[in-house]
Amino acid sequence: MAEVVIVSSPEDAGTLVAAEIVRLVGRDPQAVLGLATGSTPLPVYRALRKQAAGVDLSGVRGFALDEYVGIAPEHPESYASVIRREVVEPLGLDPKLVHVPDGDPERIAVSGEEYERAIEAAGGVDLQILGIGTDGHLGFNEPGSSFASRTRVKTLTAQTRRDNARFFPSLDDVPRHCITQGLGTILRARHLVLLAFGAGKAAAVAGAVEGPLTASLPASAIQLHPHATVVVDEEAASQLRMAEYYRYAWENKPAGQGL
Ligand code: PGA
Numbered sequence: 001m002a003e004v005v006i007v008s009s010p011e012d013a014g015t016l017v018a019a020e021i022v023r024l025v026g027r028d029p030q031a032v033l034g035l036a037t038g039s040t041p042l043p044v045y046r047a048l049r050k051q052a053a054g055v056d057l058s059g060v061r062g063f064a065l066d067e068y069v070g071i072a073p074e075h076p077e078s079y080a081s082v083i084r085r086e087v088v089e090p091l092g093l094d095p096k097l098v099h100v101p102d103g104d105p106e107r108i109a110v111s112g113e114e115y116e117r118a119i120e121a122a123g124g125v126d127l128q129i130l131g132i133g134t135d136g137h138l139g140f141n142e143p144g145s146s147f148a149s150r151t152r153v154k155t156l157t158a159q160t161r162r163d164n165a166r167f168f169p170s171l172d173d174v175p176r177h178c179i180t181q182g183l184g185t186i187l188r189a190r191h192l193v194l195l196a197f198g199a200g201k202a203a204a205v206a207g208a209v210e211g212p213l214t215a216s217l218p219a220s221a222i223q224l225h226p227h228a229t230v231v232v233d234e235e236a237a238s239q240l241r242m243a244e245y246y247r248y249a250w251e252n253k254p255a256g257q258g259l
Pocket of ligand 1: 038131134
């Protein structure tokens with residue numbers, strides 16, 4: 001099962017996950033990070049900026065989870081722009097080493113497989129940061145996505161488009177399609193770190209961690225992974241039946257193990 005860590009704030013979650021990334025980069029300065037966008041991972045990137053003050057991140061490689069189809073990479077809300085603004089520039093990563101799927105509609109038939117090959121050529125993702133959608137999506141793998149899926153085009157659900165409308169002038173401006181790493185792609189990363197904050201994520205988190213394994217709740221795929229960590233605040237943990245056990249296990253975790 002996933003290790004569930006219940007923290008008191010997104011800031012505490014950010015500190016914890018950033019420390020794990022610093023440890024990873026300490027072991028391997030060319031570590032491969034799987035990068036998520038959205039609001040959830042921001043505390044991780046902020047904490048990493050502080051904790052990595054004396055650490056050289058210039059060799060770190062990165063692969064974003066997903067990208068919209070049909071908006072240009074220069075658009076401020078394309079994930080290429082978001083990753084550059086929120087991750088690459090503040091952390092001083094080398095932009096040449098950080099990749100985002102190509103959402104150009106003209107290339108969509110080939111860009112998914114190209115992305116898969118690029119991840120493989122990099123030796124795979126060491127640590128994959130993940131958010132979770134209110135509909136249980138992982139990356140942009142909407143309900144029904146195959147657990148074996150690879151990077152490909154998907155149609156966003158109405159719920160995801162509403163959730164993401166806050167980043168666009170209006171709901172109509174939110175793209176209808178995306179290119180996303182598949183669940184099968186995500187499951188090949190060596191360590192999954194899923195974060196979720198707020199009561200709006202509680203049902204999706206409970207389904208992902210404790211619910212049946214089902215493509216109807218794509219994040220339940222983490223139950224198939226040998227090393228998955230779920231870091232949640234109290235609100236996002238509020239529907240977990242085994243919360244007391246998770247707290248007990250975390251408090252009694254052997255020292256020095258990290259996440
Ligand atoms: P959020 O998105 O972090 O903006 O809530 C999470 C997701 O859709 O995976």
